[in-house]
Amino acid sequence: MSTQVHPTMKVSELDFDLKNPRLSEYELGANSTDVDVIRVLWEAMDVRELVLSIAASGFFSHEPIIVAKEDGRNVVIEGNRRLAAVKVLLDPTFAGDFGDDVPVITPKDSAALLELPVLISTREDAWQYLGFKHVNGPAKWSSYAKSQYIADVHRDFGVPLEDIARQIGDTHKTVQRLFRGLMVIEQAESMGLFNREDRYNRHFSFSHLYTGIDYDGISSFIGLLPETEENAEPVPADRKEELRELCIWLYGSKRDDRRPVIRSQNPDLRHLNEVLKDGEAVAALRAGKELTIAFEISRPSSNVFEEALYEAKRDLEKARSLVSTGYDGSDQLLTVANDVAELAVDLYDDMYRKHSPRRKPKTARDG
Numbered sequence: 001m002s003t004q005v006h007p008t009m010k011v012s013e014l015d016f017d018l019k020n021p022r023l024s025e026y027e028l029g030a031n032s033t034d035v036d037v038i039r040v041l042w043e044a045m046d047v048r049e050l051v052l053s054i055a056a057s058g059f060f061s062h063e064p065i066i067v068a069k070e071d072g073r074n075v076v077i078e079g080n081r082r083l084a085a086v087k088v089l090l091d092p093t094f095a096g097d098f099g100d101d102v103p104v105i106t107p108k109d110s111a112a113l114l115e116l117p118v119l120i121s122t123r124e125d126a127w128q129y130l131g132f133k134h135v136n137g138p139a140k141w142s143s144y145a146k147s148q149y150i151a152d153v154h155r156d157f158g159v160p161l162e163d164i165a166r167q168i169g170d171t172h173k174t175v176q177r178l179f180r181g182l183m184v185i186e187q188a189e190s191m192g193l194f195n196r197e198d199r200y201n202r203h204f205s206f207s208h209l210y211t212g213i214d215y216d217g218i219s220s221f222i223g224l225l226p227e228t229e230e231n232a233e234p235v236p237a238d239r240k241e242e243l244r245e246l247c248i249w250l251y252g253s254k255r256d257d258r259r260p261v262i263r264s265q266n267p268d269l270r271h272l273n274e275v276l277k278d279g280e281a282v283a284a285l286r287a288g289k290e291l292t293i294a295f296e297i298s299r300p301s302s303n304v305f306e307e308a309l310y311e312a313k314r315d316l317e318k319a320r321s322l323v324s325t326g327y328d329g330s331d332q333l334l335t336v337a338n339d340v341a342e343l344a345v346d347l348y349d350d351m352y353r354k355h356s357p358r359r360k361p362k363t364a365r366d367g
Helices: 034-044 047-057 080-090 092-098 107-112 123-135 143-157 161-168 172-190 206-212 216-221 237-251 265-275 279-286 291-298 301-321 331-355
Strands: 004-010 065-070 073-078 115-121
Touching: 034 047, 034 080, 034 092, 047 080, 065 123, 073 080, 073 123, 080 092, 080 115, 123 143, 123 161, 143 161, 143 172, 143 206, 161 172, 172 206, 172 237, 206 237, 206 265, 216 237, 216 265, 265 279, 265 291, 279 291
Parallel strands: 065 115
Antiparallel strands: 004 115, 065 073
16 A cells, blocks of 8 residues: 555544445435534444543554545545544544543543544555455455445446455455445436435345345346346346335335335345245235245245144144143133144044045044
C-alpha cells in the first residue's frame, strides 16, 4: 500500500466514510450526520467496547487511521470505529441517548485525543490492505460488506475478480459468489423490483440471498447464471417476476405490510429452496400460505408418512412411560387412548393390505 506518513491530524478535520462497505448495508444517506453514523457504529459494531478501551489505555499510535483526500475532505477509509469512539469520548453528546455510560476522561487524556496518528493514502492504493484485513483477516466484515468491497474494487479500479481473490487470500469461487449476490440485488433494484429501504426488517440480511442463490431450487427459479459468468445482470429478463417474488419472500415489504417468509436462515432458506422446486408448493406460497404449509406440500408423501409414523411411535412411548405418574384415572383420557388404539389398528391393517395384497388381512391384535 503506497502511503505518505502524516504524523497527526485533528479529529475535527476527519470525516466518516459513508462509502465504507461496512456502513453501506445501513440506511445512511449522503446527508447523514456524525450522530447518525455513530449510532450505527455504536449499536451494530461494538463501538462502546472501543470507547472503554481507549478511555483506559489511550489511542494506540502504532495503528494509525488511514485517510484519503477526497473533494477537499479527509475521509477515514480505515478506522471509522476508532474515530467514532474518540469523538464520543471528546464529546459524549455525539452518543445521543444511547451513550449514557460513556466514561469521563481527564483533561490531559482528552487533550491527547484531539489529534490522531494518520496515514494518507487513496482507496485504489489501500484496497489490497483493507481487503486482506476485513475479508479474511482479523477484523472481518459481513458478507454484504465484503461483496460491496469486491464490487467497488472490480468496477472502480478495473481489477479482475481473480486478482482480487489472490490479493485478499480467498478463493476465486468465493469472490465470484459474493459479487454475483450483490449483482442480483442491484439488478432487482435497477429494474424497480426491489428497494432495500422498503424491506420489512431493519437489518438487511444479505446472507439470505447470497447463500440462497447457491441452492438449486432458488437459482433455477430465477434462471440464475453461474458465478463464473461474472455478469452484472445475472438474472435473465424473462425471470423478472420470479426475481421480484424472491426478494419479497426473502425481505418482505414495509409499504405492503408483508413479512418475509424467511424468519431464520436455518431451516427456512432450505425449506424455501424445496418449495421453489414444486409448482403446487409455489402456488401455495403465492396465495399467501405460510412457508411451513408450502414446504409440506413440496415434500414427497413417502417422507411425510415415514416421519409421521416414527413421531407417533415416539409420542406413544413417551405417554406410556408417564402412565403411572401422569394419568389421573379419568374416563376422558381412557377414551382418547381407546381412539388411539383403534387408529393404530386401522393404520396397521391399511399398511398390511398394501404390503401383502394377496394374503388374508390381519389386524395388529392378531400378532
